[in-house]
Amino acid sequence: MSAKQRKKKPAETAVKEEKKITAKLIPIYIMGKRYEVPEGLTIMKAMEYAGYILIRGCGCRGGTCGACGTVYRKPGDYKLQVALACQKTVEPDMYIAQIPFFPANRAAYDFAGLTAAPEEVFKLYPELFRCVACNSCTKTCPQGIEVMDAVSALKQGNIVEAARLTFDCIQCGLCTSRCFGELAQYHMFQLARRIYGAKIVPRAEHLAGMVKAVNEGRYDRFLDELKQAKEDELKKLYQEREVEPMTAGEDWKPKDTTYL
Amino acid sequence: MSLAYYPGCTLKTKARNLEGPAVASMEALGLKLDELPRWNCCGAVYSLAEDDLLHQVAPVRNLIRAREQGKDELVTLCAFCFNTLKRANLLMKEDAEKRNTINSFMNEEADYSGEVKVVHLLEVLRDEIGWEALSQKVKLPLRELKAAPYYGCMLLRPREIAIDSVEDPAILREFLKALGASPVDFPESTRCCGSYQIVSSPDDIPEYARPILNSALSHGAEALVLTCPLCDYNLGRAQQELVKKQSGFRKMPLFYFTQLLALALGLDPRVCNFELNHGSPESLLKEKNLLSQSESFQPIGG
Numbered sequence: 026m027s028a029k030q031r032k033k034k035p036a037e038t039a040v041k042e043e044k045k046i047t048a049k050l051i052p053i054y055i056m057g058k059r060y061e062v063p064e065g066l067t068i069m070k071a072m073e074y075a076g077y078i079l080i081r082g083c084g085c086r087g088g089t090c091g092a093c094g095t096v097y098r099k100p101g102d103y104k105l106q107v108a109l110a111c112q113k114t115v116e117p118d119m120y121i122a123q124i125p126f127f128p129a130n131r132a133a134y135d136f137a138g139l140t141a142a143p144e145e146v147f148k149l150y151p152e153l154f155r156c157v158a159c160n161s162c163t164k165t166c167p168q169g170i171e172v173m174d175a176v177s178a179l180k181q182g183n184i185v186e187a188a189r190l191t192f193d194c195i196q197c198g199l200c201t202s203r204c205f206g207e208l209a210q211y212h213m214f215q216l217a218r219r220i221y222g223a224k225i226v227p228r229a230e231h232l233a234g235m236v237k238a239v240n241e242g243r244y245d246r247f248l249d250e251l252k253q254a255k256e257d258e259l260k261k262l263y264q265e266r267e268v269e270p271m272t273a274g275e276d277w278k279p280k281d282t283t284y285l
Numbered sequence: 286m287s288l289a290y291y292p293g294c295t296l297k298t299k300a301r302n303l304e305g306p307a308v309a310s311m312e313a314l315g316l317k318l319d320e321l322p323r324w325n326c327c328g329a330v331y332s333l334a335e336d337d338l339l340h341q342v343a344p345v346r347n348l349i350r351a352r353e354q355g356k357d358e359l360v361t362l363c364a365f366c367f368n369t370l371k372r373a374n375l376l377m378k379e380d381a382e383k384r385n386t387i388n389s390f391m392n393e394e395a396d397y398s399g400e401v402k403v404v405h406l407l408e409v410l411r412d413e414i415g416w417e418a419l420s421q422k423v424k425l426p427l428r429e430l431k432a433a434p435y436y437g438c439m440l441l442r443p444r445e446i447a448i449d450s451v452e453d454p455a456i457l458r459e460f461l462k463a464l465g466a467s468p469v470d471f472p473e474s475t476r477c478c479g480s481y482q483i484v485s486s487p488d489d490i491p492e493y494a495r496p497i498l499n500s501a502l503s504h505g506a507e508a509l510v511l512t513c514p515l516c517d518y519n520l521g522r523a524q525q526e527l528v529k530k531q532s533g534f535r536k537m538p539l540f541y542f543t544q545l546l547a548l549a550l551g552l553d554p555r556v557c558n559f560e561l562n563h564g565s566p567e568s569l570l571k572e573k574n575l576l577s578q579s580e581s582f583q584p585i586g587g
Contacts, residue, residue: 174325
């Protein structure tokens with residue numbers, strides 16, 4: 026590629042590539058400007074197709090990092106829709122804007138000094154009590170979390186329930202962007218899950234024993250065997266491995282117990 | 286048989302000594318309190334601004350939750366929650382224009398028009414169980430306990446939602462009689478404790494509390510019987526202040542009515558969470574033989 030070509034604007038490149046594309050083109054609006062993009066693309070890919078180079082607001086591209094929170098509307102529908110740009114495929118006439126980051130203050134705390142008392146959350150996030158139960162947060166969650174119920178759980182001092190309800194939170198911040206009470210929900214929920222994980226769930230007592238066994242070399246021999254195995258042998262072992270069934274009970278054991 | 290029950294946030298944190306004995310007592314009385322599986326804050330205080338409908342959303346959403354359970358009656362226990370929910374319910378029943386606005390805002394929920402009847406636990410005891418039947422269930426009569434019923438505001442005002450006569454309520458007096466106690470009437474039993482002035486003018490609260498506590502004492506009360514966590518908070522804190530301010534001021538144990546109910550029904554005193562009470566109730570309960578000598582708890586003071 027010559028230096029001259031490299032200087033071309035991304036949008037022009039997109040126009041050039043358009044000729045190769047056989048997919049049907051549909052109109053979308055990115056920040057109010059109309060683009061024709063191939064149907065079937067995700068919002069994120071459509072933005073790149075339109076010429077955007079994403080250095081923020083795009084992370085894992087797999088729907089788990091929460092970097093690409095996006096809002097959109099369609100003509101004739103007052104409802105605000107939300108999506109993750111990397112997951113949602115474009116639809117005709119979408120008006121799209123990404124909200125890759127939304128300011129929300131995260132309380133500073135010495136986690137080791139915290140207890141599992143509900144008042145810890147109240148003290149660090151007193152704005153919790155500004156919630157009016159308008160439910161805008163829940164309507165805005167691309168993960169389908171019952172955000173307002175989780176806020177309610179925190180107000181009720183139920184950290185376990187708040188942690189359970191927000192297990193799928195990816196901290197995209199869309200709830201926070203829509204909050205009438207100006208809460209920083211996603212930071213509060215993170216605190217709830219931390220307290221739950223570290224101070225409420227019982228410690229897994231058997232873990233220390235397993236770590237000790239690993240450190241003492243109980244499994245070294247098996248690993249060495251695998252390391253020395255030929256490729257064909259490895260493939261065979263992999264293909265014939267026994268997988269624990271989804272419905273297995275607590276007492277399930279593999280047929281071959283050599284490695285236990 | 287069970288009753289749909291709305292607890293409220295405070296009853297799950299600071300006022301567990303109001304809820305615990307109520308849940309245990311109602312189970313003992315054969316009318317189990319069945320907590321709504323989903324509920325949010327009641328709104329905390331009923332908004333009086335005509336055009337402030339957003340603050341009606343929280344209480345109405347809870348009433349919708351009760352409907353989702355197929356219930357047409359919702360039992361409340363916290364006096365503030367009772368007031369907020371019942372007034373919001375009245376609004377939804379009687380004001381068609383506001384009802385429409387609220388329903389269209391909450392378009393993710395089923396429409397609501399005031400179908401649920403909001404009641405307070407005292408009403409259940411009076412109207413569904415009855416004082417006579419209640420007194421027959423009493424195993425440990427609260428004999429010689431001179432308890433003054435203190436209503437505060439939220440169960441009696443405004444008139445449209447009052448659970449009893451606004452001017453001369455009898456429901457707590459009759460309740461205490463059924464438990465075998467000696468109720469002490471006093472003129473300040475419906476005087477305001479200062480309510481949410483605690484937030485904006487906390488220094489004024491002792492002056493709201495002083496006439497209430499002094500009057501109950503001068504009428505011969507040994508303890509005050511409460512229904513509201515905010516009354517408990519204000520009166521409890523004020524007592525601590527007044528002891529410092531007024532020489533000779535005598536602190537008085539504060540009980541929730543549900544704690545006395547559980548004791549009278551002969552339930553394990555541990556359901557009462559007495560450690561959360563203001564005014565050191567332990568010695569009075571032992572003096573009246575309502576708590577065995579071995580029982581002990583660490584009161585929070587006041």
